[in-house]
Amino acid sequence: MPKTETKKRRKKRRRYRLVIPSLEEARKNSEAQSPVKKRRKNTRFKLRNVRKEVWFVLAGIVVLLGVLLIPGAIEKSKLKKLGYNKETIAAIRRQKLAKTLIDNQYYSEYLASCIRSGTVNTDYLSLYTVIEGEKYLDDTDFLMVGRLRDKGYVEEQILNLYKNLRFVDITPLLIYDYQVLEQGYIDDCLAHPDNSRSSFVLTHNFYTPYENTYSADPNRTDMLVNKTWHLDETYEPKELTPLSVHCGASGTQLSKEAADAMEEWAAGGKAVGVSFYATSSYRSYDSQKALYDNYVFLHGQEQADRESARPGFSEHQTGLTVDVAAVGDEDKDFSETSAFIWASANCMDYGWILRYPENKEDITGYEYESWHYRYVGKDLAQAVYKSGMTYDEFWSLYLKPWSDETNRPSDTVLANSDWHNLLKSEEAPAEGEASQEGTEEAQAQ
Numbered sequence: 001m002p003k004t005e006t007k008k009r010r011k012k013r014r015r016y017r018l019v020i021p022s023l024e025e026a027r028k029n030s031e032a033q034s035p036v037k038k039r040r041k042n043t044r045f046k047l048r049n050v051r052k053e054v055w056f057v058l059a060g061i062v063v064l065l066g067v068l069l070i071p072g073a074i075e076k077s078k079l080k081k082l083g084y085n086k087e088t089i090a091a092i093r094r095q096k097l098a099k100t101l102i103d104n105q106y107y108s109e110y111l112a113s114c115i116r117s118g119t120v121n122t123d124y125l126s127l128y129t130v131i132e133g134e135k136y137l138d139d140t141d142f143l144m145v146g147r148l149r150d151k152g153y154v155e156e157q158i159l160n161l162y163k164n165l166r167f168v169d170i171t172p173l174l175i176y177d178y179q180v181l182e183q184g185y186i187d188d189c190l191a192h193p194d195n196s197r198s199s200f201v202l203t204h205n206f207y208t209p210y211e212n213t214y215s216a217d218p219n220r221t222d223m224l225v226n227k228t229w230h231l232d233e234t235y236e237p238k239e240l241t242p243l244s245v246h247c248g249a250s251g252t253q254l255s256k257e258a259a260d261a262m263e264e265w266a267a268g269g270k271a272v273g274v275s276f277y278a279t280s281s282y283r284s285y286d287s288q289k290a291l292y293d294n295y296v297f298l299h300g301q302e303q304a305d306r307e308s309a310r311p312g313f314s315e316h317q318t319g320l321t322v323d324v325a326a327v328g329d330e331d332k333d334f335s336e337t338s339a340f341i342w343a344s345a346n347c348m349d350y351g352w353i354l355r356y357p358e359n360k361e362d363i364t365g366y367e368y369e370s371w372h373y374r375y376v377g378k379d380l381a382q383a384v385y386k387s388g389m390t391y392d393e394f395w396s397l398y399l400k401p402w403s404d405e406t407n408r409p410s411d412t413v414l415a416n417s418d419w420h421n422l423l424k425s426e427e428a429p430a431e432g433e434a435s436q437e438g439t440e441e442a443q444a445q
């Protein structure tokens with residue numbers, strides 16, 4: 001580099017350095033001379049700082065609101081996408097159901113309406129999603145779900161049943177063995193839309209009698225004895241009491257409580273001019289065996305099983321069951337007598353139930369028996385009557401011991417679905433089950 005240039009640059013730098021201090025000094029001097037300007041400068045400085053703090057706080061608030069509000073907004077949007085409206089979404093969030101509904105994609109109009117009215121049972125949310133039209137859920141349905149689970153049905157099957165069937169179609173399943181493919185049963189029920197509490201028929205047979213059998217509890221007056229639940233060969237009722245001539249044929253006897261109830265029932269009939277009596281009552285295992293074997297000999301096993309019980313499976317062994325006949329009309333089928341009209345319409349007031357009603361053979365496993373009555377006690381008889389169910393269904397829903405206690409619904413559900421509540425209801429099944437075509441040749445069950 002030439003020496004002359006280097007000297008020039010140095011000079012320039014020196015000049016430059018000289019200029020800057022002089023400007024700074026001038027400004028300092030001028031500020032020193034003007035206290036107002038100094039104050040303004042300080043104020044500007046403070047405002048700038050305040051603004052920064054405000055912005056900082058505001059930004060913090062925005063972030064916080066974002067953190068707080070964005071998930072809520074996303075949740076609302078997801079619920080809206082599922083089909084819920086603004087009012088329902090508010091109720092969902094109040095009841096803290098959003099996560100469950102979103103995670104499981106639960107939606108139905110019925111579910112939405114129950115959430116809005118605050119009546120939804122959150123233990124059964126999925127069940128609400130398959131309820132449509134006129135159907136609705138109450139605690140008896142939740143009890144039923146517990147029973148179905150206890151029977152072996154899994155969630156998907158239960159939803160399929162509830163989606164397609166009415167309660168009246170589902171109760172018989174409690175008697176039948178577990179259906180691996182429940183759709184077959186559903187299709188059969190759908191093919192019989194007229195089925196009701198007073199008449200229930202199916203094309204296929206879902207009852208498999210005598211296959212999987214269990215011991216009935218002989219210590220209970222409400223015990224169920226049918227083609228699934230049986231008594232031991234040695235079982236004999238305690239306090240077997242002969243029936244008086246006013247209400248029983250010679251040699252008839254029942255357990256004490258049932259004998260008293262039979263006396264009352266017959267006396268109640270006599271008071272209004274109706275006379276009937278027990279032609280058959282307690283039967284031992286051996287006498288039932290002789291009767292059944294005779295049926296098989298005469299009619300073959302298939303027909304014998306429709307009309308008579310195998311030994312151990314007869315209700316007559318309980319000492320709580322009678323076959324009755326109208327005085328003077330013993331040759332007639334009981335349903336064809338005037339005594340039947342009074343006896344069947346009033347039996348529940350004396351603790352008796354018609355055990356094998358008309359058009360329920362697919363449930364009870366027995367042809368209609370207008371003469372066969374079972375003592376269960378007054379309250380229970382009234383409740384069974386009001387339920388419109390066969391005793392097999394009623395017992396399986398309300399009284400059966402649980403196979404697995406974990407399937408029991410909550411105490412609240414159990415209290416609200418207790419059969420005693422039926423006694424408070426005004427509803428009763430339709431009358432008109434009084435006639436029967438044809439006659440039965442014997443009272444053998």
Ligand SMILES: [Zn+2]
Nearest residue numbers: 322323372445
């Ligand atoms: Zn009988």
